[in-house]
Amino acid sequence: xxxxxxxxxxxxxxxxxxxxxxxxxxxxxxxxxxxxxxxxxxxxxxxxxxxxxxxxxxxxxxxxxxxxxxxxxxxxxxxxxxxxxxxxxxx
Amino acid sequence: xxxxxxxxxxxxxxxxxxxxxxxxxxxxxxxxxxxxxxxxxxxxxxxxxxxxxxxxxxxxxxxxxxxxxxxxxxxxxxxxxxxxxxxxxxxxxxxxxxxxxxxxxxxxxxxxxxxxxxxxxxxxxxxxxxxxxxxxxxx
Numbered sequence: 049x050x051x052x053x054x055x056x057x058x059x060x061x062x063x064x065x066x067x068x069x070x071x072x073x074x075x076x077x078x079x080x081x082x083x084x085x086x087x088x089x090x091x092x093x094x095x096x097x098x099x100x101x102x103x104x105x106x107x108x109x110x111x112x113x114x115x116x117x118x119x120x121x122x123x124x125x126x127x128x129x130x131x132x133x134x135x136x137x138x139x
Numbered sequence: 140x141x142x143x144x145x146x147x148x149x150x151x152x153x154x155x156x157x158x159x160x161x162x163x164x165x166x167x168x169x170x171x172x173x174x175x176x177x178x179x180x181x182x183x184x185x186x187x188x189x190x191x192x193x194x195x196x197x198x199x200x201x202x203x204x205x206x207x208x209x210x211x212x213x214x215x216x217x218x219x220x221x222x223x224x225x226x227x228x229x230x231x232x233x234x235x236x237x238x239x240x241x242x243x244x245x246x247x248x249x250x251x252x253x254x255x256x257x258x259x260x261x262x263x264x265x266x267x268x269x270x271x272x273x274x275x276x277x278x
Contacts, residue, residue, distance in 0.1 A: 058259075074262060076275035079179040084167040086175045111166035118171070125171045133178060134275060 052097040052139045053127045055090055060135070062087075076134060089126055090135070097139050100124040193273065194228035197254045199266030209249065211256025222250045231270050234258055238274070 061072040069087040071080040082090075085107070092106035100123045107123075108115050130136035169175060198205055198213055205213035206221035214221045229243055234255070237243045242251035261268040 075259065075272070077263065077272045078275070081177045081179070083169075083175045085169065088166055107166060110163070112163045113166045113168060119168060121171050122168050126175060129174060129176060133176060 051099045053093070053099070053103075053131070053136050054097045054139045055093045055095065056135050056137050057095070071135065073133075073135065078133075080133060080135065085122070086126055086130070089123060090130075093136070100127055103127070193231045193270035195231070195234055195258055195261075195267030195270050196228045197225040197257055197267075199261070201265050207253045207257045209253045209256070211253060211258070211260045213257075222246075222253050225254060228267075229254070229258075231274055234271065235274050 056073075058073070058075045061074070063070040063072075064087075065081075067083065069082050071082055072078075073080065088107055088111060089103055092103060092110065096102075098106075100120050103123050104115055104119050107113060113119065127136055131138055198207060202213040204216060204224070206216050206218050206223055208214045208218065208221045216223075225243070225246070227245070229237075233243055237251055237255050242248055243254055246254060258267065258271050261271050263272075
């Protein structure tokens, strides 16, 4: 199984809402309410094909966070969650 | 020897850098098991029972007569490499299977891929969108 992930290409409408972000997914008509660290993960992924490790490295450049094995596991869990929702795809 | 003003400038710069560092946003990572997403499904998600029997025309009325390019875009009839309109509507069940790697009934492998790409591009208001959107509902 590939370890590379990419944010789903179809149009997402994003709207920050206090501590959450609303994501409207045009293809499914579903609105997702996402909390940290999801908006940050999607932001640093841009349109690239990245591994969970890449995401952690990029997050560490922009955010104050400790980086450890646990961090990679958390990012991986979020990426898998986003895959199940069609917001991210495995490539 | 370093002049006082040079030193002042360096200190000022160090302060600026420190300010930038402290302005970095703290990111709450949560835990592996803590889901960070809540999804709001539109009302049509409730019609799960009818999802597999709903139909998707390829192409829909908005593009009647057009051919389907390999990437799923509508192209003028007889464009080389593009496929003619499907002769029949596909059911949600057939499209779901095609999205999982099978071919749509009565189509070649490449033709099926082009049709599925077309279906993936459907937007709200186009025929077949509601059916396709229903297939997308997680869980």
